[in-house]
Amino acid sequence: QVQLVESGGGLVQAGGSLRLSCAASGRTFSSYAMYWFRQAPGKEREFVAVISTSGGSTWYPDSVKGRFTISRDNAKNAVYLQMNSLKPEDTAVYYCAADPLYRRSWSDPYDIDYWGKGTQVTVSS
Numbered sequence: 805q806v807q808l809v810e811s812g813g814g815l816v817q818a819g820g821s822l823r824l825s826c827a828a829s830g831r832t833f834s835s836y837a838m839y840w841f842r843q844a845p846g847k848e849r850e851f852v853a854v855i856s857t858s859g860g861s862t863w864y865p866d867s868v869k870g871r872f873t874i875s876r877d878n879a880k881n882a883v884y885l886q887m888n889s890l891k892p893e894d895t896a897v898y899y900c901a902a903d904p905l906y907r908r909s910w911s912d913p914y915d916i917d918y919w920g921k922g923t924q925v926t927v928s929s
Contacts, residue, residue, distance in 0.1 A: 806830045806918040808900045813923030816890055824885040826900030826920060837906035838876055838883040841913060842896035849913050852898070853885060856906045863908045890927045897922040
C-alpha cells in the first residue's frame with residue numbers, strides 16, 4: 805500500500821515557476837515508477853511526466869518537454885515536479901501516481917495502482 809500526498813500548488817503568473825512535491829508512505833517507494841498527471845475542468849486526465857524507479861529514466865509529452873522536470877529522492881520517499889515557463893494552459897489539478905510499471909503512455913491512467921488527491925495549479929495571464 806502506498807499513500808501519496810501532493811503539495812506546492814498555487815497561483816502563479818504566466819512565465820513563472822512552481823515546484824510540486826509528492827510525499828509517499830510505505831517502505832517500497834523505490835519499487836515504483838512515479839508519475840505526474842494533470843486534469844483541467846472538463847478535460848481528460850493528461851500524462852505530464854514519468855520517472856523510473858532509480859530515477860535514471862524520465863519521459864515527458866511535447867506539451868511540457870523542456871519546461872517541466874521530474875525528479876525523485878528515494879531516501880526521502882518523495883517525487884518532485886519542477887515547472888518553469890508556466891502558461892495559462894498549464895492550469896489544472898496535478899496528481900502524483902505510483903505504479904510498478906514504467907510506461908510512456910497509459911490507455912487508461914486509472915489502471916495505475918496509486919493516486920494522490922491532487923494539488924491545484926493556476927496560471928494567470
